[in-house]
Amino acid sequence: MLDDADRRILRQLQADPTLSGAELAERAGINAATCWRRLERLRERGVLRGSRAVIDWRALGYTVEVSLRVTLDKTVPRAFEDLADAARQIPEVLEIQTFLGQVDVRLGLIARDLAHYQQLYRERILTLPHIADLEALMHVARIKTDETVPL
Amino acid sequence: MTDVPDLDDTDRALLRLLAEDAGLSASVLGQRVGLSQPAAWRRVQRLERAGVLAGRRLDLDLAKLGFGVTVFLGVKLGTKGRVSLADFERAVSAIPEVQTVEHVLGLYDYRLRVAARDIADFERVLRRRIMTLPGVANVDANVLLSEERLPGPI
Numbered sequence: 001m002l003d004d005a006d007r008r009i010l011r012q013l014q015a016d017p018t019l020s021g022a023e024l025a026e027r028a029g030i031n032a033a034t035c036w037r038r039l040e041r042l043r044e045r046g047v048l049r050g051s052r053a054v055i056d057w058r059a060l061g062y063t064v065e066v067s068l069r070v071t072l073d074k075t076v077p078r079a080f081e082d083l084a085d086a087a088r089q090i091p092e093v094l095e096i097q098t099f100l101g102q103v104d105v106r107l108g109l110i111a112r113d114l115a116h117y118q119q120l121y122r123e124r125i126l127t128l129p130h131i132a133d134l135e136a137l138m139h140v141a142r143i144k145t146d147e148t149v150p151l
Numbered sequence: 152m153t154d155v156p157d158l159d160d161t162d163r164a165l166l167r168l169l170a171e172d173a174g175l176s177a178s179v180l181g182q183r184v185g186l187s188q189p190a191a192w193r194r195v196q197r198l199e200r201a202g203v204l205a206g207r208r209l210d211l212d213l214a215k216l217g218f219g220v221t222v223f224l225g226v227k228l229g230t231k232g233r234v235s236l237a238d239f240e241r242a243v244s245a246i247p248e249v250q251t252v253e254h255v256l257g258l259y260d261y262r263l264r265v266a267a268r269d270i271a272d273f274e275r276v277l278r279r280r281i282m283t284l285p286g287v288a289n290v291d292a293n294v295l296l297s298e299e300r301l302p303g304p305i
Contacts, residue, residue, distance in 0.1 A: 002216070010211065017173070017207040049210040053169035055303065056205035061155035062304070067255065067262065084299070091304040099223070101293030106223070110303070137225075137257035143240045147208060149218050149266045150247035 002047070005030055007151045009038055010048070014148045017051040062092075062110040064117045064138070068125060070105040071133035079130040080105070090124045156201040161186065163305045165194055166203070170302060173207040218266045220273050220294065224281065225259035227289040234286030242284050248276045259291065
């Protein structure tokens, strides 16, 4: 498991993934060589998988973001797989999540504007297989987005 | 809002690469897309200035860190108008286990992503921190089983 130094490193890196090795070591309060070794070990163990650039879709003209909450027809044996396979073919789908609860699948979808959304919804979403029920949540604002965990 | 920048195929390729691995150096990026290192660097700078590249996110294996459960909560606030949305947003954003907060229109007012160690830990967060927030009327929970992130329309 992780010890305190590992947690300090990950905490600092979570707060700012752009930190250089030297800055990270200083903020975590350990020397640079130790910090580097520990980072390597966290990567080897698969705890730290890397970092990903965040793309601001609004800056690219995608002003509409919708959560589509799907209830599937579960009498069909491959309902999940078929839906996911088909959803992957829609470029505007950013996320496919499956759940235990009232909702079976959530698709995160972006569109340039409401007209574009309506077109996607009619032509690509309503034609997805095995949908029993579908509801949409329109995103108004992102209040917190850092996706950090308390370490 | 600023104008939407024109992206060519090389910009799109750079965005796809960086969305997978934000740590790639300009020289590696250049090799992959057929540019010199300075040319790749200039393009990344331009994408950052245009706000298309909006920072980085650490990719951690939450299960290996002991966070075995991710739950999405749909929160409905009661007596609209009396509850200050700003107060709710401030309070909910301050909960460490709450990873994301989105204001939505539809069945719920807010959509929260919560990371917990296990179901018991989730119940503690829900009861002690979420249900006690100002204005919360109704909470709907869905436990995440799998998640796939796609590159998007680039």
